[in-house]
Amino acid sequence: MRKLLLAMMSATVMSGAAHAATVYPLDRATVLAGSPFDFKVEFSQVVKPEDVKVTVNGESYDAVFGKAADFVGEEKGTEDKVLGSALILRGVKLAKPGQYKVEVSAGDEKKSVNWDVYGTSATPKAKNIIFLLGDGLSVAHRTGARLMSKGMTEGKANGRLAMDDIPPVAFIGTSSTSAIATDSANTMSAYMTGHKSAVNALGVYADRTPASLDDPKVETIGEALRRTGKKSLGIVTTAEVEDATPAALVSHTRKRGDKADIVGMMYDVKPDVLLGGGSAYFLAKSVPGSKRKDDKDYIALFKDAGYAVATDKNELAAAAGSNQDRLLGLFHTGNLDVTLDREFLKKGTVDKFPNQPGLVDMTKVALGKLSKNPDGFFLMVEGASIDKMSHPLDWDRALVDTIEFDKAVAVAREFQAKNPDTLIVVTGDHTHGVSIIGTVDDNKPGTEMREKVGTYAAAGFPNYEDKDGDGYPDRVDVSRRLFIAANNGPDHYETFRPKLDGPFVPAIQNEKKEYVANEAYKDVPGAVFVQGNLPKDEDSGVHAVDDVVLQAAGPGAEGFRGYMEQSDVYRVLADTFALGTEKM
Amino acid sequence: MSKHQIATINRRDFLAAAAALPVMGIAVRAKASEKLGFGELYKSFGPLGLEFSDKVKQSSGKDVAINGFMAPPLKAEAAFFVLTEIPMSLCPFCSSDADWPDNIVVVYLSSKQTFVQYNAPIMARGVLEFGSWTDPETGFISQLRLRDASFRTV
Numbered sequence: 113m114r115k116l117l118l119a120m121m122s123a124t125v126m127s128g129a130a131h132a133a134t135v136y137p138l139d140r141a142t143v144l145a146g147s148p149f150d151f152k153v154e155f156s157q158v159v160k161p162e163d164v165k166v167t168v169n170g171e172s173y174d175a176v177f178g179k180a181a182d183f184v185g186e187e188k189g190t191e192d193k194v195l196g197s198a199l200i201l202r203g204v205k206l207a208k209p210g211q212y213k214v215e216v217s218a219g220d221e222k223k224s225v226n227w228d229v230y231g232t233s234a235t236p237k238a239k240n241i242i243f244l245l246g247d248g249l250s251v252a253h254r255t256g257a258r259l260m261s262k263g264m265t266e267g268k269a270n271g272r273l274a275m276d277d278i279p280p281v282a283f284i285g286t287s288s289t290s291a292i293a294t295d296s297a298n299t300m301s302a303y304m305t306g307h308k309s310a311v312n313a314l315g316v317y318a319d320r321t322p323a324s325l326d327d328p329k330v331e332t333i334g335e336a337l338r339r340t341g342k343k344s345l346g347i348v349t350t351a352e353v354e355d356a357t358p359a360a361l362v363s364h365t366r367k368r369g370d371k372a373d374i375v376g377m378m379y380d381v382k383p384d385v386l387l388g389g390g391s392a393y394f395l396a397k398s399v400p401g402s403k404r405k406d407d408k409d410y411i412a413l414f415k416d417a418g419y420a421v422a423t424d425k426n427e428l429a430a431a432a433g434s435n436q437d438r439l440l441g442l443f444h445t446g447n448l449d450v451t452l453d454r455e456f457l458k459k460g461t462v463d464k465f466p467n468q469p470g471l472v473d474m475t476k477v478a479l480g481k482l483s484k485n486p487d488g489f490f491l492m493v494e495g496a497s498i499d500k501m502s503h504p505l506d507w508d509r510a511l512v513d514t515i516e517f518d519k520a521v522a523v524a525r526e527f528q529a530k531n532p533d534t535l536i537v538v539t540g541d542h543t544h545g546v547s548i549i550g551t552v553d554d555n556k557p558g559t560e561m562r563e564k565v566g567t568y569a570a571a572g573f574p575n576y577e578d579k580d581g582d583g584y585p586d587r588v589d590v591s592r593r594l595f596i597a598a599n600n601g602p603d604h605y606e607t608f609r610p611k612l613d614g615p616f617v618p619a620i621q622n623e624k625k626e627y628v629a630n631e632a633y634k635d636v637p638g639a640v641f642v643q644g645n646l647p648k649d650e651d652s653g654v655h656a657v658d659d660v661v662l663q664a665a666g667p668g669a670e671g672f673r674g675y676m677e678q679s680d681v682y683r684v685l686a687d688t689f690a691l692g693t694e695k696m
Numbered sequence: 697m698s699k700h701q702i703a704t705i706n707r708r709d710f711l712a713a714a715a716a717l718p719v720m721g722i723a724v725r726a727k728a729s730e731k732l733g734f735g736e737l738y739k740s741f742g743p744l745g746l747e748f749s750d751k752v753k754q755s756s757g758k759d760v761a762i763n764g765f766m767a768p769p770l771k772a773e774a775a776f777f778v779l780t781e782i783p784m785s786l787c788p789f790c791s792s793d794a795d796w797p798d799n800i801v802v803v804y805l806s807s808k809q810t811f812v813q814y815n816a817p818i819m820a821r822g823v824l825e826f827g828s829w830t831d832p833e834t835g836f837i838s839q840l841r842l843r844d845a846s847f848r849t850v
Contacts, residue, residue: 391743392798398828400738400839401746401798405830411744423743442743445798464741464798620783621768623811630783 131156131221135214136317136328138289139225142306142679144232145209145692147336149307150328151177153199154320158186159218164199167215176212177204187321195320202329209692230683232692238667239488239533241688242479242524243303246517247296247357248499248510249540251661252547256507256594257514259548260585264573273515274522278538278663281672284681285659286542289318292657296499297368299541299678300360304333304492306682314356314374315364324367333685334362334381337490340691344384344437344489346478350448350471350513351496352390353378357541361492372404379413384437384489385481387474388496389444391423401445414440424467432477439481443468450497450615452512452588459614471495475520479527488533490689493520502544503652505604506616507596508588510546515584528666535669535688537681539662542655545599552608554591561608561638565595601653603644605633619644619651627651729759729821734781737799737840746798748826752840761821762801762842763850766811774834776804777811779820779842802831802838803845820847 134154143149151173153166161183166173174180181201189195197218206212209231215224246253254275262271288298290310298309307330310318316327337343349358354374362381363374375393378386394410395402415421422428422441431439444465453460454468462468475493482489495517501509521538528534550571556564566572575592576585588610595608604618619627626648633639646654662681664672668688672681686692732755739749767778779801803820822845830837 389743395745397830397837399745400748400828401741402828402837403795405835405837444743445741445746446795461741465743617783623768625768632783 133216133218133221133223134320135216135223135225136319137225137227137307137330138317141225141227142683143206143227143229144306144331144336144683144686145229146205146207147331147339147692148203148205149330150317151181151199151201151204152317152319152328153181153216153223154187155196155198155218155221157196157219157221158194159197159221161185161197164197164218165216166199169211169213173214176206177201189320190322200328230686230692232683232687232690234690234693236488236690237688238535240483240490240531241535241537241668241685242491242493242527243685244493244495244517244521244524244536244538245300245303245357246495246498246514246538246540247351248502248542248544248655249495249514249517249660250502250543250546250656250658252544252596253498253502253510253514256511256548256596257518259574259594260511260576260588261515261518261578261583263576263578273518274525275518275538275663278521278525278536278665279669280661280663281669282662282664282674282676282681283659284539284662285675285677287657294542294655294657295356295368296541297356297360300357301332302678303539303541303681303685304360305330306679306686308677308679310366312368313366314360314368315362316366318366324365324370325373327364327366329364332360332362332364332381333490333682334383336686336691337689338381340689342485342487343689344482344485344487345381346385346482346489346491347383347387348385348471348474348478348491349388349494349496350450350516351388351494351500352393352444352447353386353388353442354390354393355388355447355496357494357496358386358388358492372406375410376408379410379417382417382438384485385439385441385478385491387422387428387439387441387443387469387478389442389446389448391442392445394442403445411440411442424465425469425473426467428469428473428477432480437481437484439477441469441474441477447496447500450501450509450513451516451584452509453614456512456584457612459612471516471520472523475523479523483527483531490685493524495520498540499544501615502546502598503654504616505598505601505618505653506611507546507594508610509615511594511596512584512588519583525665533667535664535666537662537664537669537672537685539681540660541678543658543660544653545656545658546653547597547599549595549597551592552595559638561606562640564608564638566592571595598653599656600646601642601644602627602646602648602650603629604642605629605636605639606642607633607636607639609636618653621651625649729761730755732760732762732824734762734764734799737801741798746839748840752824752826755824756826758824759821760824760842761819763817763819764801765816766818766847767796767800774831774836776802776831776836776841779803779818800838800840802836802841803847804841804843806844806846809847817850818847819850820845822846 136152168176181199184198212227354371356368392403419438419440420436449460497513550567602619671684764779822842
């Protein structure tokens with residue numbers, strides 16, 4: 113035991129030693145056999161090219177990789193600071209599964225990493241995969257959606273969500289390569305490439321140079337499908353289609369904010385069905401509403417590539433009935449409005465975009481189109497605003513969007529019932545620090561809202577109603593409603609009430625660039641000031657580091673088991689589609 | 697002030713009126729520049745783009761006044777600030793970039809003014825300009841601008 117501890121300590125010290133080179137892919141990377149990736153070595157100092165030695169399993173690397181790398185004498189950081197020398201070799205492929213030990217040295221710099229190159233089963237287990245991703249989906253969102261949608265009597269739920277009938281099969285660790293904490297870019301990227309990365313990164317390892325588009329790439333699932341066969345690719349989201357989660361299926365950038373570039377990457381891969389918001393990055397800069405900085409008109413480019421284009425619910429319905437297989441649906445310049453605003457309150461930007469479809473309509477149309485392909489499809493469906501409403505602590509909007517996401521899960525399950533050669537995966541990409549504590553009961557005595565919070569036995573049951581049977585509560589501002597609390601946030605006012613006038617904006621920036629409680633909620637009767645517990649440059653609640661629950665049903669689901677790293681999920685997807693067989 | 701009151705002016709009223717003069721002066725100037733509301737900027741919204749309202753087109757090149765909120769600047773030294781309809785926290789949900797609402801107005805000040813607290817309501821006035829334009833220093837692209845502008849808190 114003592115020896116082990118000593119060994120562990122020295123290992124820690126060694127890994128922290130100066131003059132250590134960095135190798136990408138990182139140590140313990142898992143690589144789909146045959147998938148292209150960029151190999152990069154970053155030396156911490158300037159080295160001579162003749163001193164650089166790289167071996168793979170003891171052989172010279174260029175023999176194994178099939179080509180020699182470019183040597184960069186001096187990589188530059190900001191303000192031309194010299195960072196050290198580098199080796200870069202793009203598009204390496206390792207066809208043979210197995211363990212690869214890569215050893216790098218130059219002068220006193222040494223680094224050794226191990227990669228696990230994995231193959232897959234020779235034949236596909238499923239024809240189709242539907243990957244449903246509730247952005248930020250945490251356990252509280254599920255519980256809250258069930259209570260709000262179905263109700264509860266004497267401690268038993270009065271109904272079940274579609275999610276409730278899909279077996280939970282794994283806990284997923286969501287951490288990034290540089291921190292335990294994470295964001296939707298690197299989490300979805302890990303799901304969709306099999307490689308973990310840094311916060312804000314998509315389809316790349318995050319290197320040290322400032323440029324965001326030159327980082328070492330790994331293959332995305334969109335590219336893998338294009339490389340290996342004829343399956344269709346579908347992407348459906350309530351966010352901008354160039355937002356982090358949908359972008360992760362096709363993109364390579366260190367910065368998820370490179371949205372104009374991401375639209376170009378979407379165009380390169382050409383998902384057969386692409387539905388969501390974010391048209392602002394498809395419009396040339398001369399068009400009011402555009403967010404591009406160039407004159408590219410991606411609407412025209414997609415049309416020229418054979419896409420039907422839909423911009424509202426009616427056009428989506430029309431496109432569903434047409435024979436044109438490729439469909440681009442952009443229903444908002446930005447993110448779609450959330451379900452509570454879109455379908456019920458008509459707040460947010462619904463006055464400007466009154467005819468937006470929801471996730472359920474989009475999912476149905478996508479399945480209709482994609483299922484025409486006899487070779488099958490991969491469809492990603494994102495309930496984006498579970499996260500986008502959890503950040504500003506707007507729990508009513510987050511829960512109603514969770515109900516909508518669940519309805520999309522139900523659509524997928526109906527498809528699966530008729531097409532059993534379909535794997536369904538339902539999961540989140542990361543969690544939020546949120547829990548349901550009890551209820552708020554307006555009919556409790558007094559004026560102090562805080563005293564109306566019911567905990568333990570006093571919580572009782574909420575009195576939401578769903579008289580029209582649409583699965584959504586008829587109103588969220590009932591007299592006894594869920595009390596949901598975040599364990600983190602900026603300074604804000606807790607109003608104990610749904611925000612019926614539009615999404616909650618808990619904090620706004622002051623002239624010192626600090627986020628302070630938004631005074632707009634100060635005078636709501638009974639509102640209390642909640643002191644934030646995050647640095648003052650945080651504008652909202654943040655992601656939690658807690659594991660995510662992954663559920664799966666259908667052929668291939670048996671590959672998910674126990675605790676898995678997010679990057680391991682890709683391996684199961686690749687295995688289900690047999691993407692790593694040599695015959696291709 | 698009614699005609700009757702003006703006709704029966706006495707010393708006390710006269711003093712009150714004199715005190716009100718500076719205020720009236722501003723009111724007269726405000727009349728000269730047309731008021732433009734955030735709700736009046738666009739005729740239509742849609743995923744394929746927005747269309748400017750007739751009022752914006754007619755007011756182009758003219759002095760207008762718009763009430764709104766000063767957004768936190770992109771850069772401290774930027775020659776402009778962004779006027780928004782509602783006080784905003786920059787990009788409430790994403791971790792890496794600032795996504796602005798569609799209906800922003802970029803305000804170029806005629807001379808330096810001390811920036812106010814960002815969530816304080818202000819009135820900006822200047823010469824209205826519409827159409828896509830890229831700020832040469834920052835690359836910031838705007839569709840609506842006030843040139844030679846000034847602002848005051850309201």
